[in-house]
Structures are given as C-alpha cells and as structure tokens.
Amino acid sequence: MDIRKRRYALVIDSRKCINCKACVVACKAENGVPIGNFRNWITADRQGEYPKLRIDFEPEQCHHCEHPSCVRVCPTGASWQRKDGVVLVYADDCIGCRYCMVACPYDARYFHEESGTVHKCTLCSHRVDKGEVPACVETCPSKVRVFGDLEDPSSRLHELLATRRHHVKEPQTGNGPQLYYLL
Amino acid sequence: MGTKLMDRRLFLKATGATAGAAASLQVGCLSYFKKGRSGPVDRREVPTTCELCPNKCSAIAVVEYGLVKKLNPNPENPKSRDMLCARGNAAIKQVYDPDRLKQPMIRVGARGEGKWKPVSWDEAFDFAAKKLAEVKEKHGPQASLWSSTEGFQEVFFKNLGLAFGSPNTVRHPTLCLASVNLAYSMTFGTVPSFDLLNSRYVIMSGANRFESIITPDTMDLIGGVMERKAKLIYLDPRFTVTASKADEWYPIKPGTDLAFILAMIHVIIKENRHSKDFVAAYTTGFDQLVEHVKPYTPEWAEKETEIPAKDILRIAREFADAAPRSLYYAGRRSSWYQNDFQMRRAQAILNAIVGNWDQVGGMVPNAKLPKGEFLFMPWDEPKAPRVDEIDKHFPLAAKGDGVYLKLRENVLAGTPYPIKAWMVYKQDPMNAMPDQAKTLKMIEGMDFIAVIDVAMSDMAWYADVVFPESAYLERTDPVEVMAGIWPAVVYRQQVVKPIHDTKPNLEIVQGLAKRLGLSDYFDFTIEQWVDAEFKELPIPMAAEHMKKHGVWAASGQPSYGKTLTPDHRFVTKTGKIEIFSERLKEAGQDPLPVYASPVQPPNDRFRLILGRVGYFTHANQSNNVWLNEFMKENDLWINPKPAARLGIANGSTVSVTSSVGTVKLKARVTEEIRPDCVFMLHGFGKKSKMQSLVYNVGASDAVILETAWDKVSGNAAFHETFVKVTNA
Numbered sequence: 001m002d003i004r005k006r007r008y009a010l011v012i013d014s015r016k017c018i019n020c021k022a023c024v025v026a027c028k029a030e031n032g033v034p035i036g037n038f039r040n041w042i043t044a045d046r047q048g049e050y051p052k053l054r055i056d057f058e059p060e061q062c063h064h065c066e067h068p069s070c071v072r073v074c075p076t077g078a079s080w081q082r083k084d085g086v087v088l089v090y091a092d093d094c095i096g097c098r099y100c101m102v103a104c105p106y107d108a109r110y111f112h113e114e115s116g117t118v119h120k121c122t123l124c125s126h127r128v129d130k131g132e133v134p135a136c137v138e139t140c141p142s143k144v145r146v147f148g149d150l151e152d153p154s155s156r157l158h159e160l161l162a163t164r165r166h167h168v169k170e171p172q173t174g175n176g177p178q179l180y181y182l183l
Numbered sequence: 184m185g186t187k188l189m190d191r192r193l194f195l196k197a198t199g200a201t202a203g204a205a206a207s208l209q210v211g212c213l214s215y216f217k218k219g220r221s222g223p224v225d226r227r228e229v230p231t232t233c234e235l236c237p238n239k240c241s242a243i244a245v246v247e248y249g250l251v252k253k254l255n256p257n258p259e260n261p262k263s264r265d266m267l268c269a270r271g272n273a274a275i276k277q278v279y280d281p282d283r284l285k286q287p288m289i290r291v292g293a294r295g296e297g298k299w300k301p302v303s304w305d306e307a308f309d310f311a312a313k314k315l316a317e318v319k320e321k322h323g324p325q326a327s328l329w330s331s332t333e334g335f336q337e338v339f340f341k342n343l344g345l346a347f348g349s350p351n352t353v354r355h356p357t358l359c360l361a362s363v364n365l366a367y368s369m370t371f372g373t374v375p376s377f378d379l380l381n382s383r384y385v386i387m388s389g390a391n392r393f394e395s396i397i398t399p400d401t402m403d404l405i406g407g408v409m410e411r412k413a414k415l416i417y418l419d420p421r422f423t424v425t426a427s428k429a430d431e432w433y434p435i436k437p438g439t440d441l442a443f444i445l446a447m448i449h450v451i452i453k454e455n456r457h458s459k460d461f462v463a464a465y466t467t468g469f470d471q472l473v474e475h476v477k478p479y480t481p482e483w484a485e486k487e488t489e490i491p492a493k494d495i496l497r498i499a500r501e502f503a504d505a506a507p508r509s510l511y512y513a514g515r516r517s518s519w520y521q522n523d524f525q526m527r528r529a530q531a532i533l534n535a536i537v538g539n540w541d542q543v544g545g546m547v548p549n550a551k552l553p554k555g556e557f558l559f560m561p562w563d564e565p566k567a568p569r570v571d572e573i574d575k576h577f578p579l580a581a582k583g584d585g586v587y588l589k590l591r592e593n594v595l596a597g598t599p600y601p602i603k604a605w606m607v608y609k610q611d612p613m614n615a616m617p618d619q620a621k622t623l624k625m626i627e628g629m630d631f632i633a634v635i636d637v638a639m640s641d642m643a644w645y646a647d648v649v650f651p652e653s654a655y656l657e658r659t660d661p662v663e664v665m666a667g668i669w670p671a672v673v674y675r676q677q678v679v680k681p682i683h684d685t686k687p688n689l690e691i692v693q694g695l696a697k698r699l700g701l702s703d704y705f706d707f708t709i710e711q712w713v714d715a716e717f718k719e720l721p722i723p724m725a726a727e728h729m730k731k732h733g734v735w736a737a738s739g740q741p742s743y744g745k746t747l748t749p750d751h752r753f754v755t756k757t758g759k760i761e762i763f764s765e766r767l768k769e770a771g772q773d774p775l776p777v778y779a780s781p782v783q784p785p786n787d788r789f790r791l792i793l794g795r796v797g798y799f800t801h802a803n804q805s806n807n808v809w810l811n812e813f814m815k816e817n818d819l820w821i822n823p824k825p826a827a828r829l830g831i832a833n834g835s836t837v838s839v840t841s842s843v844g845t846v847k848l849k850a851r852v853t854e855e856i857r858p859d860c861v862f863m864l865h866g867f868g869k870k871s872k873m874q875s876l877v878y879n880v881g882a883s884d885a886v887i888l889e890t891a892w893d894k895v896s897g898n899a900a901f902h903e904t905f906v907k908v909t910n911a
Contacts (some may be wrong), residue, residue: 016409018393018401018424020797025809029253035808050822050854051434053425131725139256141266141396142405 006084007150008064008123009178011160016142019044019055023136023145030124030135037110039121040136058181060145061136062087062108062121063169066176070100070109070120078117085178086123094118105170106177115138123147150178197808205836207504211594226251229256230733232663232675234655235270235277235898236800237333239439240397242267244656244678245736251275251656251679259440261669261736262604263398269798273809278682282806283638284651285504285683294626295645296386297872304686311608311648314631314699318604324348325567326601328594331355331608331872332615335660336688339705340608341637342559343692346704350565351602353585358615361586362898363517365579368536370761373548376668377512379403379413381544384505386416386498388436389531390514393424395795397515399669406435406485416491416498418443420792421820421862422855429493431888435571437790437902438781439488444529445778446484446492448498449476451536456503458538464749466535468763468775473788475775487780489513506671508535508544518796524895528764532776537758540819541746545797548746549666552737555719556710560703569819570594570602577897578770586897603630607710608688609652613662614802614866616841617888617899631853635691638803639873641883658687659709662729663718672720673737674713674729772895784905789825789861791841791904793884795865805866817849817881820862821908829908839863839882841904843889846882861908 019042025038040061047054068087071079078093078099089109094117101109101118103179124134128147133140137138137147146155158168165183226247233240233254240263245253254272256264261579276281287307292298302310318326331337356364367374379385380403391403402612407413408428417429417438426432435443443890451457452473454582462469481499488495488693502509511530517523540544570788572588573580580586594602605626616622626632626645635650636644643649686694687708696705717725720747723737729735743750752758768774784790798810805811819837831837833852839861846868856862886893891900 013409016405016430018428018797020394021269021810021813022267022272022797024813025269025798028809029272029275035812046855048854050856050858051421051432053427053432053854055422055424055855057424120645124799125298135253135255138265139267139272140403141264141268143402145268158330175676183579 005151007178008084008086008128009148009150009157009180010137011146011148011157011166011182012059013146013182014058015182017042017059017144018142019057020141022139022141024061026139027121027136030127031122033119034112037112037119039108039110041063059109059136060106060181062104062123062144063106063177063179064123065178067174069103069105069173069175070173073099073103075099075110079125082125085127086128087119087120088125089118091115091117105113105173105174105175143160220681222776229387229676229678231656231678232660232673232677232732232733233267233271233274234334235274236265236396238396239663239673240267240271240398241673243733244269246679247741249679250612251278251588257733258761259732259736260673260734261399261664261739262667264402266398269813270800270804271358271447272808273807274656274810276807277344278656280638280807282875283654283683284636284643284649284685284873285901286651287684288649290647294632295870297644299450299649302793304684306648307648308694308698311695313698314647315604315695316828318630318635319348322339323567324567326568327604327813328353328602329606329607329608330610330612332610334609334657335663337608337837338661338687338691338841339853342704343696343701344606345565346562346701347699348563348565348697350569351571351585351590352583353571353587353590354583354622355503355610355615356584357518357587357892357898358583358622359516359518360519361580361584362443362523362893362896363513363515363527365581365896366524367513367531369755369764369767370531371540372527374796375540375546375548375668377510378405378544378547378668381513382407382413382510383544384416384417384502384509385512386502386510387425387512388418388435388443388514388526389519390512391419391423391425392512393428395515395800396797396799411587414501415632420857420860421794423794424797427811433488433490433494436487436489436783437566437792437857437860438522438911441522441529441776441778442479442484442487442525443490443495444533445479445528445776446477446481447502448472448529448533449479450481450496450499451503451533452476454500456500458506458537458589461540462536465540465753465760466762467757468761469536469789471477471763472532472536472775481780487778492794503537505543507539507542509537509541510534510545516570518899519899520781521891521893521903522779522781523893523900524900525773528610529776532762535762540745540760547741547743550668550670550737551666552664552670552672552721552743553686553719553894554662554664555716557707557715559705559707562704568599570600571598572599573897575638579895586892588892589897591616591621591625592890595621597721600680603628605629605633606836607633607634607636607642607646611642611802613645613870614843614883617901618890620844620884621890622885633798635688637805637911639871641802643846644871650691651683652691653681653685653687657681657685659713660687661709661712662720664884668741669736671734672722672729673734675764676730710801732903767895784859788905788907789821789859790902791884791906792837792860792862792902793865793886794862799864799866802866808876810883811876814864815876815880816849817864817867817906818849819908820851820856822854822856822858823852823854823856826850829910831908831910839887840907840909841887841889850883861906872898
C-alpha cells in the first residue's frame with residue numbers, strides 16, 4: 001500500500017463557470033443526493049444597471065478544511081477527517097444533532113431525512129481512492145475545478161497555486177479551507 | 184446489527200412506497216440496497232451515446248444491480264471531449280421517471296381529456312393500422328403526415344411513411360436551423376464547422392454558446408476566451424451568460440444584425456482589408472458586393488443597430504486584422520426573423536472575404552468518415568406532390584425535411600389535398616411550433632393521430648394511440664458518423680433492458696409495417712442493420728471496438744486547407760464560393776443580402792425573444808426531476824423601466840398577450856434585457872398531466888408565438904411576435 005502523505009484540495013477557476021449545473025447533477029447521481037438537497041451548487045452574483053452589467057458564478061461545496069469546525073463540534077465523533085484531508089461523516093455514529101450544520105461556515109451540509117443523519121460532500125472519496133477524480137470535476141464542460149494533491153509538486157493543482165493569484169473563502173474562521181478560488 | 188435493520192427498513196420503505204414497481208426504484212437508495220448484499224458489487228460499465236439533445240456525446244453508463252447508477256463522460260470522443268452536461272447526467276431520470284409511458288394506450292375520452300385505456304401491443308398496432316388503412320382508402324396514402332425529430336432511429340419512422348406511400352415526411356430543421364444551413368450551403372456548397380479552439384477573434388449574433396451547449400464549441404470557446412486570449416464580441420438583446428463572459432457585449436436592436444454585418448463588410452472593403460488573393464482565387468461576385476455595400480456605412484448602421492459607428496469600425500478592422508483566425512460564428516437555432524437566411528448569408532460572405540475558409544482558427548469544411556449501409560428493399564417513390572408545396576414556395580430548401588409552418592397552413596386550408604392522419608415520432612409539435620391554437624385546430628381536423636415517444640408529451644396527450652418507446656439507455660441504435668473538424672463514429676448500445684412494456688422505434692415501425700402489408704421493407708433486426716454499418720467503418724475489428732468503446736475517432740491532427748487547391752470545385756453552381764448568387768436571383772430572391780429595417784413594436788408592446796439555459800434544451804427536459812430542481816417555473820424577463828411604467832413588480836403575475844393568445848406567468852424584473860424586449864423560457868405550461876412537474880406551471884411560449892417564416896428557407900421566425908404585458 002502506498003503510504004505517501006496526501007492532502008487533497010480543489011482549485012476553482014470560477015471565471016470559466018457557465019452555470020450549466022453539470023457538476024450538481026453529476027453529484028446527485030454519483031452520491032444519491034435526495035431531491036431538494038445539494039452537496040454542491042453554484043452561486044450567481046448579479047450586478048449593475050442596463051447596459052453595464054456583470055454576473056459572477058461560483059461553484060460551492062464543502063471546503064474540506066484543514067481545521068474543520070464541523071469536526072470540532074461533533075459530540076460523537078461521527079464527523080471526522082481522513083489523513084488526506086477529506087472530511088466525512090460516519091453515519092453509524094451520527095445522531096442527527098446537526099451541530100455540524102450550524103458550525104459549517106459554508107452551509108455545506110444537509111440533514112438526510114430518511115436516514116436521520118447529516119450528509120455532505122465526500123470529495124467522492126470512493127472514486128478518489130480508486131484513482132479517479134470526483135464526479136463534479138470529471139463532468140464539467142469548461143473544467144472549472146482542478147482536483148489534486150497538495151503534497152504532489154508535479155500536480156496541475158500545485159502549478160496553478162504557484163502561478164496564479166487565488167483566495168480562500170471565510171479565512172477569518174480559522175478553518176483553513178482547501179478550496180482555492182483563482183482570481 | 185442496528186444499522187442493518189435500519190437499512191432493511193429503509194429499503195422496504197423505498198420499494199413499498201412504489202407498490203412494487205421496481206422501475207421506480209430511486210437510484211438514491213442503491214447504497215442501502217448494496218449494503219444488504221454480500222460479496223462484490225454487481226457492477227458493469229457500458230459505453231453508449233447520449234440522446235438528451237442533438238450533440239451525441241459519448242458516455243459510460245455505470246450499472247449496479249441492473250440499475251443505471253451514473254453516466255460518466257467518455258474522453259475518447261473528440262467532439263464531446265471529456266464532459267457530460269447536466270442534461271446528459273440527468274438521462275438516468277428519463278429511465279426511472281414515474282411519468283414515463285409504460286405501455287401502449289388508446290384514448291377513450293375526448294382528445295386531450297386524458298382518459299386512456301392501457302392495451303396490448305397487438306391491440307395498439309391493429310388499431311393504428313386499421314385507422315391508417317381507412318385514411319388511405321378514403322383519401323389516398325398522401326393524406327398521412329409523418330413528423331419526426333432527429334434521432335438515430337428516426338430513419339425507420341421516415342421510411343415507414345414513404346413506404347406507406349406518403350411524400351409528407353416533415354422534420355425539425357425549419358423550426359430550428361434551416362436558414363443557417365441553407366445560407367452557408369448556398370455560399371460555400373456545404374455547412375462548415377467553426378474552429379473555436381484556434382480562433383483569436385469571434386463575433387456572435389445571439390448564438391448563446393455558454394447556455395445553448397454545442398460540442399465542442401462551448402468548451403472550445405470558454406477555453407479560448409478565458410485561457411487563450413481569444414476576443415469575443417457578442418450581440419444580443421439579452422444579457423446572457425455568453426454576454427457576461429464576452430469581451431464586449433452590445434445589446435443590439437433586435438432584427439438589425441444584418442445592418443451590423445453589412446457595415447463591417449463596407450469598412451473592410453473600403454479600407455482594402457479583405458483577403459485579395461483568396462477572393463480572386465476562390466470566390467465569384469466580389470465586384471457586385473463592392474457596389475452593393477457602398478451605402479451601408481457604420482454611421483448608417485449605428486442608427487439601425489444602436490451600436491456606435493466607432494465600435495463597428497473598430498470591430499471590422501480588428502476582425503480583418505485577426506483573419507484568418509477570426510470568425511463570425513454561424514449559430515445553430517436560427518429561427519429568428521423573416522430575413523434570417525439573408526442575415527446568415529451576409530455572415531458567410533463576411534467570413535469569405537477575409538479568407539478564413541479552411542484555415543486554422545477559421546471555418547473548416549467537415550471531414551467525414553465512411554460507414555456501411557444496410558440494403559433494404561426499396562419502395563416505389565410516393566406519387567403525390569408534397570402538401571407543403573415546397574417546390575413551388577421554397578425551391579432552394581432541403582426537400583426531405585419539409586417546411587413545417589407552410590405545411591400547417593396548407594393542412595388547415597385543406598390544400599392542395601386533405602391530410603387526415605398524423606403520425607409523430609419523438610417530437611412535440613404542440614410546443615415546437617408557434618401558435619398552439621393553430622396546432623390544436625390541425626389536431627381537430629385529423630381522423631387519426633398516433634405518437635411514438637418516451638414520455639407523454641403535449642402532442643401525445645392529444646393522440647388517439649401512444650406507442651411507448653424505450654429510453655435511449657434501453658436501446659441499441661444505428662451507428663452515427665459525426666462529421667466535423669475532428670470526425671468520429673458513435674454507437675449507442677443497450678445499457679439496461681427496458682423496465683416497462685416499451686419497444687425501440689424499429690420494432691414499433693415493424694409492428695405497424697406488418698399490419699400495413701409493408702413487412703418486406705423492414706425485414707431486418709437492429710443487429711443486422713448495425714453489422715452492415717460496422718462493416719465499412721475504417722476501423723480494424725469495428726464491431727468489437729464500437730461495443731467496447733462506444734466511439735471511434737480518426738487519429739491525428741485535423742487537416743486544414745484541403746479545399747484550397749486551384750482545381751477544387753465547391754459544390755455550388757459556379758464551383759466557386761458564391762458571394763453573388765445567380766441561383767438566388769433565378770429563384771427571385773436577393774442575390775446579395777439587402778437590408779430592410781425591421782418593424783419595431785409600437786410603444787405599448789414588446790418584442791418576445793426566445794433562448795435556452797444550459798440545463799433545458801427541449802420542451803421535455805423541464806419534467807426531468809433532476810433538471811426541474813434548477814427552475815420549477817418559467818418567468819417573463821422585463822426591464823425595470825417599462826416594468827415601473829406598467830406598475831409590474833418582480834414576482835407578480837402578468838398577462839402576456841399577442842394576436843394569437845394570452846399566457847399568464849410571473850414577472851422577473853431584471854436589468855439583463857433591453858427595455859423593448861421581453862423573454863421567456865421554452866418548455867413550461869404543459870397541457871399533459873403526465874408532465875406532472877410542469878403541467879399548468881408557468882407558460883408555454885407556443886401559445887403566444889405568431890406564425891411567421893423566413894421567405895427563402897421557410898424557417899420559422901420566432902422573434903417576430905409583439906406582445907402586450909399587463910398585471911394579471
């Protein structure tokens with residue numbers, strides 16, 4: 001087994017996002033997300049007056065933070081983080097108290113009515129562990145998301161972070177989010 | 184242990200709620216399903232070809248325990264590249280849609296009342312054959328109309344109509360792209376692709392490529408604009424997603440694009456910026472063009488288009504300077520105005536004079552690949568002339584496609600002869616055609632209507648019998664060659680067995696053919712048909728390859744410039760690129776595009792314009808539960824200025840009235856549209872109760888759109904309707 005250290009993250013080039021929703025539907029299928037719930041979504045910021053207008057789209061999902069507040073507040077340890085940074089919920093231990101939903105600065109979790117537990121983006125860890133990329137990354141027509149390993153200096157992700165200006169959202173929370181948005 | 188019990192409970196709940204209909208099993212509960220089983224996951228992957236829109240993207244279907252769980256993009260397809268859009272991903276819900284047609288049904292109440300009797304296939308076939316025979320007996324075979332939309336199995340339906348003896352097959356192009364296809368064919372002898380991957384300067388009139396997804400153009404353009412520094416100039420009365428990504432957006436006055444293009448040609452010729460060598464070697468009629476565009480100055484065009492003359496001048500210069508890596512992009516749905524053909528012709532001429540033909544980053548004639556043909560028994564050509572009188576009214580138009588709106592006018596008038604049976608495959612004329620009241624009138628006049636479809640469209644809702652077709656994931660279809668800059672062959676193979684009592688179109692056609700005494704013409708299986716096609720593909724072990732990969736792409740770099748040889752003959756009358764067209768002149772049309780100011784809406788009216796979003800293309804997609812989540816109801820875009828004048832608040836219900844109908848829907852007061860236009864999305868306000876998510880929700884554009892068409896191609900003109908908007 002490969003024991004090299006990994007740290008997964010996403011770089012997001014929002015300017016290329018055309019709000020086509022392919023990522024949202026791909027996630028829905030891949031992860032069996034119920035109607036009315038979403039593990040990822042796209043925000044639209046519309047500004048200006050006719051004819052001087054702009055729209056900025058931004059894909060959103062769990063930021064798989066370095067110091068995830070959702071994990072800290074979980075009373076049972078159901079919310080946990082893998083060594084490679086992926087934040088998950090262990091359904092068997094989740095009591096559905098939803099503290100994590102309140103603690104998440106990105107509102108990235110939802111309560112799954114049928115199972116009575118909290119669900120969220122798993123970064124498609126079941127695909128990633130097989131060497132594939134997350135469904136949202138793969139299906140995107142304009143390739144907005146770049147998935148990769150921060151510990152791998154030869155990755156495209158590494159190159160983008162080294163050469164392009166970027167920012168993270170809500171850095172003041174101290175969560176250390178790992179979704180890097182290119183400027 | 185506790186979890187196991189819980190899983191079982193959940194599983195029972197999920198299945199029990201659907202009364203044992205395994206078909207309605209939601210993909211979402213598969214994970215519970217899986218846990219309860221021991222051993223490895225029963226999983227397989229089947230490459231196939233998407234059918235949610237005409238792009239034909241390659242997908243790999245992941246099947247777990249016999250259910251389609253996921254569709255992944257297949258990167259082997261050079262056209263769809265490595266993507267699958269929202270619609271493609273949502274195709275799973277086409278299969279597991281509780282609204283699906285699940286068995287043949289015969290109408291028992293009045294048309295449109297929604298009373299149906301489930302019947303056996305034999306009953307449905309017997310009924311339809313009897314009715315068709317009656318119509319043939321009384322009025323002749325030409326009294327049957329065969330409407331269809333493109334699809335890999337469309338050929339069988341069309342052939343049944345012809346073998347039955349009717350010349351009246353009518354396809355979708357004149358509701359979509361007939362004008363652009365004809366304009367480029369009349370100029371270059373073919374419809375080229377646009378090399379957006381390599382272009383440096385792109386001008387688009389309304390072709391909203393970032394919402395109306397076309398492969399590979401959408402992906403190539405976003406890469407071009409955002410990564411490779413290509414410049415995008417975008418003209419549209421509406422601030423679309425494409426407008427938001429463009430370097431320059433001009434909210435052009437609707438219907439005046441031709442003036443903008445003519446002024447560009449004027450500047451380029453006046454300043455001697457055209458490609459003299461190319462024009463001399465490959466074109467004819469340039470001298471007439473020089474004279475023709477003299478009056479079309481940028482200053483003149485500014486008055487027509489509301490685009491500043493200095494910008495037109497600059498854009499024309501930049502466009503010519505960037506040539507041959509510049510293009511005026513043709514677009515796809517070109518059913519806009521009554522001068523649409525001439526507007527597209529002007530684009531083609533502008534492209535021709537800067538010499539971007541068959542160049543990297545310019546227009547490229549499509550490369551093709553050979554494919555075998557199954558030799559079926561030929562039938563006698565139908566004897567009667569077409570009911571749309573295409574030869575008389577649109578001598579230049581594509582004969583086999585027909586002219587939809589003229590056809591409807593003739594059917595309603597009963598000239599030149601009556602049409603009494605209407606057969607429909609995979610199309611919803613109730614929503615695809617403008618002026619729904621007229622379509623309803625046409626329906627009233629029919630002795631018999633049959634619809635073959637996956638779902639109960641509005642058209643099916645008014646039929647006498649519906650034949651449920653298997654969804655694309657349940658079928659094997661003929662092989663398709665996709666011509667283009669990167670040509671490819673795609674194959675659609677059955678991913679899962681039909682979950683309801685449905686059949687592929689070929690078997691439906693054969694069921695009818697058998698009873699109509701036409702079996703000899705359809706005496707083959709889909710496997711035999713496909714095998715014949717495989718045989719002549721330029722692929723070693725073609726059948727094995729296509730079944731394993733679902734797609735084959737010609738290797739190597741695209742070849743540019745193959746037509747740029749002195750002895751190359753373009754497929755036009757003169758063998759040259761025709762700037763001035765003798766054929767148009769002979770047909771009584773303008774041989775060079777002549778501009779006439781479009782009629783503008785009076786003060787209290789708005790021009791209704793149409794368009795698409797990335798997750799809905801066809802009217803049937805709004806009822807897909809995964810897509811419907813993004814927009815549950817359509818609304819009317821209206822600029823805040825007129826909205827304030829009319830006292831219309833955002834979210835309030837408004838009445839929208841044209842000369843042919845009124846609809847009610849919610850207002851979206853938005854800065855993102857010109858004050859003289861309103862916009863609404865297609866695919867809502869359904870009449871069919873088996874489109875449960877959109878039945879009577881929002882409004883159908885077809886109700887208020889008026890009948891108008893382009894005079895050369897016969898293409899519907901969908902942007903010529905003026906509407907009154909009032910608080911409801």
